[in-house]
Amino acid sequence: MFLADDWKDYELIDTGGGEKLERWGSYILRRPDPQVIWPLQDEYRLWREADGHYHRSSSGGGHWEFRKQLPERWTISWGPLSFHIKPTGFKHTGLFPEQAANWRWMMDVISKANRPVKVLNLFAYTGGATVACAAAGAEVCHVDASKGVVQWAKENLHLSGLGDRPVRFITDDAFKFVQREIRRGKRYDAIIMDPPSYGRGPNGETWKLENDLFRFIETVSEVLSDKPLFLLINSYTTGFSPTVLKNMLTLTIGRKHKGRITTGEIGLPVTRSGLVLPAGMLGRWEA
Structure with missing residues (x-):
């Protein structure tokens, strides 16, 4: 874990x-x-x-x-x-603290690359990963379908003293954006995604993780550069096994690029009891 x-x-x-x-x-x-x-x-x-x-x-x-x-x-x-x-009407606060387990890893990988790194952050919410990658020196493209959380992410970037970093904020459907980037010939060295369990697009399109994630990983793999650095998937879908995520990464990016695949749960330590609260899972492909 x-x-x-x-x-x-x-x-x-x-x-x-x-x-x-x-x-x-x-x-x-x-x-x-x-x-x-x-x-x-x-x-x-x-x-x-x-x-x-x-x-x-x-x-x-x-x-x-x-x-x-x-x-x-x-x-x-x-x-x-x-x-x-900020406490929101959906019980959330605008930040998932367990993601610090990923922020440290991404910052370390980007810093050690010793080259310019372009990152695509999809379903990027209020920008925890965006801010972390920008702090490590990466150029970041931040994509989320919610205008409100994109604005929140911009504020977090400035709050961290990184307002002058090369970060592009896009309010758009992640899948459609990636398809356009493929047609435009755009490429990224690292990709982060935090897809929802279920979603509905502005024109009635539906997203269901178990039906659509494999196809999405395949599509996203097409915007990776010739020398990709990493691909990170977060998931909060209950009942979804880390092994399933490993299999998907193996059958997609693992067939195109040599690298290491790591999957597992993310957790938060509980101070009073010494327990660990599971808080989703991750799948990482790293060159």
């Missing part, structure tokens, strides 16, 4: 009863998590007095309950990177 265990501004304090208790900078948040299927051992003071508690509705969705007025957003840092945090 790949652990994101080098945070100072974030902490997974405890888990239980379908929820997790987290510290985001100075604020404590209590949120549901589908992986937490063990009971809460002790609902001590921090659980009861969390600054924000997201209650899931039985009919879908949910709402935040705040014990005190929090700022509209605040900032946390990981190493040299900084991010805006």
Whole structure:
């Protein structure tokens, strides 16, 4: 398992009863998590007095309950990177802290390449990986279909003092963008993707991970340069095995380029219990 265990501004304090208790900078948040299927051992003071508690509705969705007025957003840092945090209506905060396990790896691979590196970040959300790659010296193309999160990613880049780095922000459907890049003859040395389990496009197109991921990896492989550096896939789809991801990478990029394929779970250490909370999985092809 790949652990994101080098945070100072974030902490997974405890888990239980379908929820997790987290510290985001100075604020404590209590949120549901589908992986937490063990009971809460002790609902001590921090659980009861969390600054924000997201209650899931039985009919879908949910709402935040705040014990005190929090700022509209605040900032946390990981190493040299900084991010805006904001509780959203979908329980998220705008950052997945477990991804620090990937940020460190990408920054290391890019820094050791000792050459210009072009990165394509697909389904790029608020830009954690984009900021990390830019900090390591890469030129980045950031693609997400949501205009709001693309703007959030721009703000995170500036917040990290990297506003002058060569980063291109694109609001578009990832698959259509990649198809256009193929026709334009554009190539990238590294590709990052965090595809959703299910999605619907602006014209009614549907995306289902188990049906479409293999074809998408094949298509994305066509925009890799002649000397690619890495391809990284993140997945939060429950029931999807790391071995399945390894097989897909082996049958696609593994047939075109020599390299090493690594897959596994990503996790967050739980301070109070010493447990590890699984938080998705990754698949890496590295030259």
